Amino acid sequence: MNLSKQFQLVNPGKLGVYLSLLTFSLFMSLWMDGLIRWSIWIVFLPLWLWKMLIIFGSVIGIGVWCYKPEARYERGSFVQFRAMIISTALHLLLILFEILICIRLENVSAKFPWTLVFSPLLFSSLLSIVLCLWAIKNDRGFEMELLCCVNSLQFVFIAIKLDGFVSWSWLLVLIPLWITMSVAFIFMIYAIIVAAILMKTSDSQAENRRVTVNTALSYVFIVIPLIVYAVLLVGKLEGLTQLYYSLAGIPLYIALITLTISAFSSRPGNIWWFGLRKDFCQFLIVDACPCLQEYGNISYKVQFNDSSNREVVAQQEPINDEPSPEHSITSSPAKHSNKELLSTPVVLIEMPD
Incomplete structure (x- = not known):
């Protein structure tokens, strides 16, 4: 086993995000089922830990940027530093959204509308359109920005549904989600076809075949469970089934576990988090x-x-x-x-x- 290559492929940022989402989805399902009677602030604790690490790492990175000017001229430092600042700004909007949700759910007397609660997400969606173009130009990852862009209309539909401005069923409210899932399903079919063709081709390299097959399997274990979860969630919200939220969320857990595993073969993260100026795993092995x-x-x-x-x-x-x-x-x-x-x-x- 070549441990050095395995260490270099790990993306600790994505690993932490997916683990936080997995833990939060499990806590939230149990809380909605009434199986745990924690405060909603405790239920959101995995998300708070994730955001605290982001803010703490960004502050340290900014400090290193200011006190070590020679580090600014390292290869790709300007682009990665700006990417860290942009990511921090988006996470601050997410923190504001989560705080408003907790206040709205915890205090019965809080009567401010859900459109106000979702306003940080709407603003981040508009900002993410510009950030996606910037990320493509500078060859940066933009998974979070893309997720905000494609779900901007979905945020509006959910907000006006919760405020009672429309009397649509949840099946109609989630129309933007169905469109997104349909596009993802098409990409999954395309990945499966490409993997099947490369497996039958003797001219292709073994490494290319392995990467293509792994990509196709990742799509299968992410897209299909998410579609199943959306269908079960609509049935639960419409009162068509008495299934517990924790059981209906099993497909979601499968998708998040797959994403967690995929973090072990992702592109390296930003080297300016916590002012490390190198990959986290390399810093852990060589320095720490x-x-x-x-x-x-x-x-x-x-x-x-x-x-x-x-x-x-x-x-x-x-x-x-x-x-x-x-x-x-x-x-x-x-x-x-x-x-x-x-x-x-x-x-x-x-x-x-």
């Missing part, structure tokens, strides 16, 4: 816990030849992908029996300073 570098840099494999000789190879692969020589230890069958292999290390692994 250098003792882990011994295990993160080395992969082991055992090879056997036709004459039943046994060779144990230990090769070192640094995190920065610099080439390093391979060291092998060969055991002769004349000195050792076939049942037992004894070897002594001839190369000492240098620990980081």
Whole structure:
């Protein structure tokens, strides 16, 4: 197992976001079923922790940017720093939306309309249109911005439905969601077809086939559970089924678990969070816990030849992908029996300073 490559593929930001959403969706379902009687502020605790990390990391990043001017001229620093500021601004709007929801649900006397509660989301949706164009121009990820853009009309429909301005059924209220899911379903079918074609093609590389198949499977375990969850939720809101919210949310949990797993093979995150100026996993291994570098840099494999000789190879692969020589230890069958292999290390692994 090559641990260095696995560490580089982990996106800790997405991992934390998806875990927070998974925990919150579970708490919220249990709270709506009446199985837990916590305060709504405690139910939103996973989201508060997520937003606190965002704000804390942004403040530290801004401090490092101000006190270390030489770091501004590193490759891609300006773009990544601006992306961090933009992401922080969107998260502040989300915090305002969540606070208004908690006040509206916790205090019965609070009679302000739901359109006011959803106003931060509407503003973030309009702002996300410009941010998506900026992210495409600078080759940045824009999953959160895209999610706000495509659901802007959905936010309006839900707000006017809760305020009683329209008497539509929830099936009609969620029309923007059905359109979004239909587009996602088309992309899923396309990914499955491409994966099937590459599996039948012998000219394609094994790595390309693996990535394509993993992408298709991710679409299947994300899109289909979300569609099933939307259907079950409409049935629950319309009173067509007596299913608990926690049971109806099982497809949603499956989709969020799939997204959590996909965070282990995502593009690297922003290096300016917490002022690290490098990938978080690389910082964890090299700077914070250098003792882990011994295990993160080395992969082991055992090879056997036709004459039943046994060779144990230990090769070192640094995190920065610099080439390093391979060291092998060969055991002769004349000195050792076939049942037992004894070897002594001839190369000492240098620990980081």
